[in-house]
Amino acid sequence: MTRLHRLLRPRSIAVLGAGWAENVIEQCRKMGFDGPVWPVHPKRETIGGLKAYPSLADLPEPPDATFIGVNRFATVEVVRELAAMGAGGAICFASGWEEAGEAGLQADLVAAAGEMPILGPNCYGVINYLDGGLLWPDQHGGQRVERGVALLSQSSNIVINLTMQARALPVAYVACLGNAAQVGLAELAGALLADERVTALGLYIEGIDDAPAFAALAEAARVAGKGIVAVKSGKTEASRAAAASHTASLAGGGAASTAFLRQCGVAEVASLPALLEVLKVLHIHGPGLGERLCSLSCSGGEAGLVADLADPAGIVFPPVPEMTRARLAEILGPIVTISNPLDYHTFIWGDGPRTTDVFSTMLAAYDAGIFIIDPPRPDRCDPASFRPALEAVAAAQAATGRPAFAVASLPENFDEALATDFMARGVVPMMGLDTALEALKAAQVAPGQPGWRPVPALPARKTRLLDEATGKALLAQAGVPVPRAVSASRLADLDTSQLTAPFALKGLGFAHKTEAGAVRLGLAALDGQAEMPGATGYLAEEMVTGVLAEMLLGLRRDPVYGLTLTLGMGGVTAEVLADTATLVWPVTADQIDTALRGLRLWPLLDGYRGRPRPDTAAFIDIALRLGAFMAGDDGFEEIEINPVLLCESGAVAVDALIRRAE
The missing domain is CATH 3.40.50.261 (Succinyl-CoA synthetase domains)
Known part of the structure; x- marks a missing residue:
């Protein structure tokens, strides 16, 4: 039994706020709730045909669930009184908190609640179609059921629309999160799934507040034989964060959230009709539909x-x-x-x-x-x-x-x-x-790996870009093959006598050296080379020969999912090709191999028309080494290698963009 049990399966309900209270009473009456509903109002004798109590202290006993339909300032005091009297939980309906610039008011609400669970604020409420208990101030399209799926949404309008479906999907619960000041997505979802009468869970997600907790929820649901399907919003071009690296651009647009849900074993769809249809499949057959x-x-x-x-x-x-x-x-x-x-x-x-x-x-x-x-x-x-x-x-x-x-x-x-x-x-x-x-x-989504949890996310911080020479030294420290090289602060001081031509000459201090004109390739010697304006130093490397493919490999901190790995076709046209896959760390060699095989241009890595096969196993080894290296040092913000050059045997990192926290 979870701490939300009384709130979700109430035997008694209190309602505050005259107009909203009448609506909640009407919905409970329509749905046949057989417990007492107690309106609370200091001036009215009846609300919705029921006796009204002057105050919470006058109620026959502490209510299991309370719908608070008063303004945000009064809500804080009501919550404090409910918590003190031992109530089971509350829906905080009022809006106008942090989203309206009321700094600190939401924190006051959480402090007032203490251990008593609250949903919201700015929350529409909960519908329990199993027992007929509704803390819901509006119309809905559902009916009483004996078992069914739960719908949990971060948008009240979306979930109201879902209740109007005529697709024969039995719905057991409807719940909204609102601002999720205290009870978050994973806790509320887990409490809904804990009801043995709930068969599956459908989510409309605008954001995930605690990725490790969500991964644990998904695993618990899988163990219980209950599937989860989600629509994740905020995945358009407008949602991408601007950044200097290829990885940040190519891993945007929801790639990280899709990877996270997939690795959790959560089905993802793009539309509400598909959400309902998946829920029907999960309700009848459970998770794990076969692929044939x-x-x-x-x-x-x-x-x-x-x-x-x-x-x-x-x-x-x-x-x-x-x-x-x-x-x-x-x-x-x-x-x-x-x-x-x-x-x-x-x-x-x-x-x-x-x-x-x-x-x-x-x-x-x-x-x-x-x-x-x-x-x-x-x-x-x-x-x-x-x-x-x-x-x-x-x-x-x-x-x-x-x-x-x-x-x-x-x-x-x-x-x-x-x-x-x-x-x-x-x-x-x-x-x-x-x-x-x-x-x-x-x-058909595959189940998540038992025990898999993402790396905890880190707070935003300022970062600095390391020069490539320093970055290459760090890559070598991680066991990543890099070209033999020499570096110097002045071009004239580069000594290539111990290197074998042809050389690559690079100016240091640029995030994208090609665009800055700071890369010169195929040099037999450095004599007569001109200075590169803006360079903070120079790097000369032996060029790699026998190259069969150019790949991109990037790891970056994610504010939600901890650490993401992006891999795919690289080189100067990486963003034009846009042929990459994103995974959430930690990952296995098999998962990286599967991601590579899902690329549009995978045939070029698999001996297309008799061509030699690049050593993708060496590329996977580099990815695993770098992932472990970055996961073991919180100071790294981003590591990108573009390109990693793949030969018939072996792979070499010939570029390095590394950001560390200041």
Whole structure:
């Protein structure tokens, strides 16, 4: 039992604020809450048809949950009184705190609460559809359920919209965080999932306040067999932080948050419809949907459409196994081409046993199946002829034990009554083919590594850029191969007698030497070289030969996720190529290898058209060494190598941009 138990599952509710109190009372009455609701008001005798108490001290007993609908200054005093009397928790509805320039008022609220949990301030509240307890001052679209998913949002409007869904998703809880002054995302999410009647969790996230705590939450949910799916906002170009390095630019736009959620084993989607569809999958089947999918439809057009939409969704339909192919050909006859996606034509339409045989035979060879069926609208048409195919979907799931998804290509083609019937039978109906594919791909997210936690984030601090010579010495200290080199404060003092030409000559003191004209390559000697304006010193290196690929490798402190690793195709065109992947430290060699294989230009690293293969294992080793090096020294803010030159054997770091805290 969590400390939020009384607040989320109240047996008694107090409400303050006349207008808002009436709304909360009305919602509790509509939802059939069977505990007492106590309005508190110093002047009114009744509110919402219920006896009003002059003060909190006059209540029969300390309330389990309180909705505080008074102004922000009065809220602080109400919270202090509730905490002193042993109340179970409170919703702080009022706005106008830190976001309105009231410095210190929110801290006063937290101090007043002490150990008593509060949600908010600037929080819409909580709906408990399981027990009928609502601390909610507005309309909503939900109904009582015996079990279902929880919806947790950092936007009240978003979650209100979600309650209006007509997709047959049973919702057990709705909760808002508001400013999350005391109770944060991970704690509230964990408390919702702790209810044994909650099957999965859907999140609308604007920010994650405690990444290690969230990772622990995700692991606990996985152990309990409950999946989590999230929409993460703030991932557009406008959300990227400006910085001097390639890494900062390429790792922006939500790459770090996507990596974090993936490594936690949390499904991520981009839209609210997909969020609801994933929740339906998690509610019925739990997390860990298999990747081998089949698709069946009675139309070549539908089979072609699902194939076209699957590719951008990242879904691949494996070929039909030979034994399955033979059995399907036997049932369907010689005219039907057996493939995946399968167009089974209409030869068996209306024949329930044969349709069930086809559906079951195909589904048995895969992890899950998509069955595209758009029933006609019941108000103008007769959907009876579609019933055998719909029943065959349910029968195939029952016969094989594999998830069977009845998918309408248009979302409105599954009416809510039909969808509710299917959900009650344990079969997930999915609304909209493109949304269904996005949702099914998201539901395939791999579980997070047991015990994985990100490096704790550090506060913002001023940093300084190390010159490349100093940076290369640090890389060598970390075990990273670097070119043999000499450095000097003046160009004339460079002694290359112990080096082997050709040379690379670099001016020190620039974040981006190429743009500053501070790099000269392929020099047989340094005689006659001109000074580089603005250089604080010079570095001469032996050039690396036999180069097969240029890669970028960057590590940087993240204000939320601790430490991120970005890797991909590098060189002066790194940002033009924009072919990188971001991971959140710590990571394994296998995770880095998987990230590399996900690059668009991976074929160039894998012997494309008979070319020699660059030594990606050496690149992975450098990444692991640098990650451990930076994680072990909080003084480093950013380390970027662009490029790391990959040869057929070995890899060398030929550039270094390193920032340390001042």
